[in-house]
Amino acid sequence: MACDCMHIPHRYDDSLSTPLDLLPLPNGSWGGKIAYLDRDGVLNKGSENYINNPDELVILPGVPDSIAALRESGFRICVVTNQSPIGRGLWTSENLDSIHEKMRMLLLEENSNAHLDLILYSPYPPWYGAWARKPNPGMLEAGRQIITAAENNDEINLKFGPEWINRPDESSSVMVGDRGVDMDAAFNFGVRGLQCDPEKGLPDVISMILGD
Numbered sequence: 001m002a003c004d005c006m007h008i009p010h011r012y013d014d015s016l017s018t019p020l021d022l023l024p025l026p027n028g029s030w031g032g033k034i035a036y037l038d039r040d041g042v043l044n045k046g047s048e049n050y051i052n053n054p055d056e057l058v059i060l061p062g063v064p065d066s067i068a069a070l071r072e073s074g075f076r077i078c079v080v081t082n083q084s085p086i087g088r089g090l091w092t093s094e095n096l097d098s099i100h101e102k103m104r105m106l107l108l109e110e111n112s113n114a115h116l117d118l119i120l121y122s123p124y125p126p127w128y129g130a131w132a133r134k135p136n137p138g139m140l141e142a143g144r145q146i147i148t149a150a151e152n153n154d155e156i157n158l159k160f161g162p163e164w165i166n167r168p169d170e171s172s173s174v175m176v177g178d179r180g181v182d183m184d185a186a187f188n189f190g191v192r193g194l195q196c197d198p199e200k201g202l203p204d205v206i207s208m209i210l211g212d
């Protein structure tokens with residue numbers, strides 16, 4: 001495990017290293033692809049003043065079907081979201097969990113295959129320079145290791161930054177975000193980054209990912 005000074009990611013509904021229960025993919029086994037998805041401006045409508053409670057959450061049109069299409073073509077889904085209001089003392093991780101619980105419910109209500117396999121967040125304010133906070137790649141590093149461990153029934157033994165060697169191939173994976181900071185995180189991790197229009201979100205780039 002990396003030292004605390006790296007400020008590692010947090011995980012919705014569980015501690016970072018708890019084994020992850022994965023639902024089967026709709027069309028069979030996993031070939032290693034992960035779609036790393038930013039949240040605001042990709043899955044839901046963003047706001048300059050943050051999404052502060054479940055009532056403020058609005059899923060962008062077509063997002064549930066896009067997530068389902070990714071899973072149907074073999075992607076595991078890993079949300080990676082900067083959530084500095086926690087570190088700024090505006091609200092708690094429990095509040096964020098309630099927002100994410102509602103997000104999961106709204107997605108599944110519209111498409112039963114729109115399942116988010118893993119939700120990671122960085123609670124740190126920007127001035128920490130946290131490894132977990134995009135543009136740094138800590139959340140993507142954790143997401144890959146947690147999902148791979150779950151698929152292989154291995155223990156989670158997270159490594160970050162230069163401590164993590166022999167990294168798996170990310171050439172069939174993708175990171176989608178609406179901002180430069182997401183594209184920087186993709187670059188720093190070593191995965192293809194696709195920037196979407198924040199008014200359209202994931203459906204804006206889904207055909208570029210699926211190639212149709």
Ligand SMILES: [Mg+2]
Nearest residue numbers: 038040041178
């Ligand atoms: Mg965003």
